[in-house]
Amino acid sequence: MAHISFDHSKLSKFVHDNELGEMQAMVTAANEELRNGTGAGSDFRDWLNLPKDYDKAEFERIKQAAKKIQSDSKVLVVIGIGGSYLGAKMAVDFLNDTFFNYLPDDRRQFPQVMFAGNSLSPSYVYDLLNLIGDRDFSVNVISKSGTTTEPSIAFRIFKDRLVEKYGEAGAKDRIYATTDQAHGALRQEADAKGYESFIIPDGVGGRYSVLTPVGLLPIAASGADIDQLMKGAADAADAYTDPDLSKNEAYQYAAYRNILYRKGFTTELLENYEPNMMYFAEWWKQLMGESEGKNEKGIYPSSANFTTDLHSLGQYIQEGLRNLMETVVKVDQPNHDLDVPKEADNLDGLQYLEGHTMDFANTKAFEAVTLAHTDGNVPNMSVHIPDQTPYTLGYLIYFFEVAVAISGYLNGINPFNQPGVEAYKQNMFALLGKPGYKDLGDKLRKKL
Numbered sequence: 001m002a003h004i005s006f007d008h009s010k011l012s013k014f015v016h017d018n019e020l021g022e023m024q025a026m027v028t029a030a031n032e033e034l035r036n037g038t039g040a041g042s043d044f045r046d047w048l049n050l051p052k053d054y055d056k057a058e059f060e061r062i063k064q065a066a067k068k069i070q071s072d073s074k075v076l077v078v079i080g081i082g083g084s085y086l087g088a089k090m091a092v093d094f095l096n097d098t099f100f101n102y103l104p105d106d107r108r109q110f111p112q113v114m115f116a117g118n119s120l121s122p123s124y125v126y127d128l129l130n131l132i133g134d135r136d137f138s139v140n141v142i143s144k145s146g147t148t149t150e151p152s153i154a155f156r157i158f159k160d161r162l163v164e165k166y167g168e169a170g171a172k173d174r175i176y177a178t179t180d181q182a183h184g185a186l187r188q189e190a191d192a193k194g195y196e197s198f199i200i201p202d203g204v205g206g207r208y209s210v211l212t213p214v215g216l217l218p219i220a221a222s223g224a225d226i227d228q229l230m231k232g233a234a235d236a237a238d239a240y241t242d243p244d245l246s247k248n249e250a251y252q253y254a255a256y257r258n259i260l261y262r263k264g265f266t267t268e269l270l271e272n273y274e275p276n277m278m279y280f281a282e283w284w285k286q287l288m289g290e291s292e293g294k295n296e297k298g299i300y301p302s303s304a305n306f307t308t309d310l311h312s313l314g315q316y317i318q319e320g321l322r323n324l325m326e327t328v329v330k331v332d333q334p335n336h337d338l339d340v341p342k343e344a345d346n347l348d349g350l351q352y353l354e355g356h357t358m359d360f361a362n363t364k365a366f367e368a369v370t371l372a373h374t375d376g377n378v379p380n381m382s383v384h385i386p387d388q389t390p391y392t393l394g395y396l397i398y399f400f401e402v403a404v405a406i407s408g409y410l411n412g413i414n415p416f417n418q419p420g421v422e423a424y425k426q427n428m429f430a431l432l433g434k435p436g437y438k439d440l441g442d443k444l445r446k447k448l
């Protein structure tokens, strides 16, 4: 029995009874490609066994580093982009108090965890420096390649500030580098300067890296239990191995979205009813989009946060272009619940909700939306999670990782590369005047 459950009961209007069964042969083949390494991109499958097969000594070092950061810093600045930040950001949000980063220092046990290097906005960096002020801080710089422009520039700026505040030696003790074990500029710098460093395993791509030091150090620094996170993922790894579609809900999810995609439902919205899951959707979008969007095909991953966005996107979802499908991640037991207060008069007309809780209203909204969208011809799937614990998050991460790998093979693409991301990078290097890009730079400038 899986710890989380996948509900496809509202798909009967869109998918005939026999269609899932007809996917079985393809799913079996996709499973073999994934498990036996015969599919495209097979060098990047190490995330499959990662929840069990990880470097235990390094894991302990992560916990020690997290303790040091908690003891000597009010702020941890996590520098990275794409898979080198989204996993940590979504997990820190998902696992902590909604206003975790807003609590003042005298009301918090653990440092603020702030992110940088995920844009080129100077205002953002300026504002973050201003937020830190003269408080103690540390930096975790994360980049597999070590050459990504956004985090590289941000790292220079925060490193400068650290050196200014603590001197060269003091700064060195507050920089944690998470990067490739042997290659890249960041590895060279970490070794040359003696930063404490952690390794991004070779066989794990950025978007599958949240359970490596990439995600684990910031998550642990925020005070969350990374043992439980790994345990949840390890149990999910056991739960989602059977190629039999009737027994594997992660594979069912992959198969259903493939069936729907072929019927013209080309955009998938990941939806939630908890504001601190907004970044879960951002993490999921990179996982799905970078894995599947290639060879001029793939489901476009989008998201909506409910009930908030029912009052902005709700109209479109209900009646706009009919190419949408939706997947809701629904928390069955919120971290906290509140009663609807009683009032003697009934001026607001809300008396009928007295005796109920806010979560009752939230869950009824979920049910109402599911039915309305289904009636509006938006195929609806949902993943129910019991709570927002580290164990459940680990489980959920693995559910989506294994599902997208199968989904990619079902759609005939390599789910583990991202060649298209290079196009903008090459142009940007050329326009910035990076050595080696002169000819391309000349060509591009004529087009501007």
Ligand SMILES: O=P(O)(O)OC[C@H]1O[C@](O)(CO)[C@@H](O)[C@@H]1O
Residues within 6 Å of the ligand: 081, 082, 083, 084, 142, 143, 144, 145, 146, 147, 148, 151, 205, 206, 207, 290, 418, 421
């Ligand atoms: O860790 P790096 O090398 O800085 O790369 C960051 C991100 O850039 C990409 O290569 C492309 O977006 C992602 O796969 C990766 O997560």
